[in-house]
Amino acid sequence: MAVGVAGLRGAFGNGAEHRASAIVDTMQGGGEPMHAGFRRAHARGLCVSGRFIASGDAAALSSAGLFAAGESQVLGRMSIGGGSPVAPEASAGVRSMALAITQADGQQWRMAMNTPPVLAVGTPEAFHDQLRAMAPDPATGKPDPARIAAFFEAHPESAAFRAWQAAYTASDSWANTQYHGINAFVLVDAQGQRQPVRWTMVPEASFVPLGDGAHSDDALSREFQQRLADGPLRWTLRLQLAEPGDPVDNGALPWPDTRRTVDAGTVELTSARPQEGGDCNGLNFDPLVLPEGIEPSDDPVLHARRAAYAESLRRRARETLLEGAP
Secondary structure (H helix, E strand, C coil): CHHHHHCCCCCCCCCHHHCHHHHHHHHHCCCCCCCCCCCCCCCCEEEEEEEEEECCCCCCCCCCHHHCCEEEEEEEEEEECCCCCCCCCCCCCCEEEEEEEECCCCCEEEEEEECCCCCCCCCHHHHHHHHHHHCECCCCCCECHHHHHHHHHHCHHHHHHHHHHHHCCCECCCCCCCEECCCCEEEECCCCCEEEEEEEEEECCCCCECCCCCCCCCHHHHHHHHHHHCCCEEEEEEEEECCCCCCCCCCCCCCCCCCCEEEEEEEEEEEEEECCCCCCCCCCCCCCCCCCCEEECCCHHHHHHHHHHHHHHHHHHHHHHHHCCC
């Protein structure tokens, strides 16, 4: 926690306008939270647990013990984007998978993944501007399409994100959704050789589009738990390896599809429970919690995420203590 709070200093630039406290204010809808005690992003979710079964194929790329053939414990969270804990799940524009993989020596790899393969912008300052552009208009309670369009027009680097958004079709389940790490990390082997990577969680379950009919607010949670009753749910952890010249410090810029990939193993989820009282509820899925053998890239958004996550956790802890919120 102390490390995270220390990371708040300067993580969003020198101006107070873009510090972690300011961006979390934007995410929660102002100086006073609309939903005290809950995460400021991805507020609605489901706790999950299981194991990571390493194939051993990535062990040559990283000295991290969890890549050696074998099993590691997994605690995670399936969620939707947005700051409301009561938002309808099925219609959410973004779905997420967050995991904490604990290897035998206790070191953890925490990751927070989303459905988009890229970000719209590549700096914390621009990301904050994006959040403000997408904030609901006080007069209508909804985002202003003209303001959003003006933001994207001013940020041509968002082209890949907008292309994904235009082509995206939601599935009928968290279980058959593909999740992306987006930001680059660096794998370091036993000899100190370094390999930048991005990764994707590729579902074993077949894609089925979300139907147009009525869906209950907790449709994804109900469906996911029903699937688990029939057996474990699995994803392949697929690493994409960068080549010289690929942008490793900008999550808005994709790498060519022709880049080599390595299937590092399988995430197998075996149980789920509501987040209130669940083991995942108090866990901060800080993407910079890494075992030896995995290091962060210089992507400024990646480092700023730690600051925002820590600020959100600090507020949640205070509100939970004072108000008893989950």
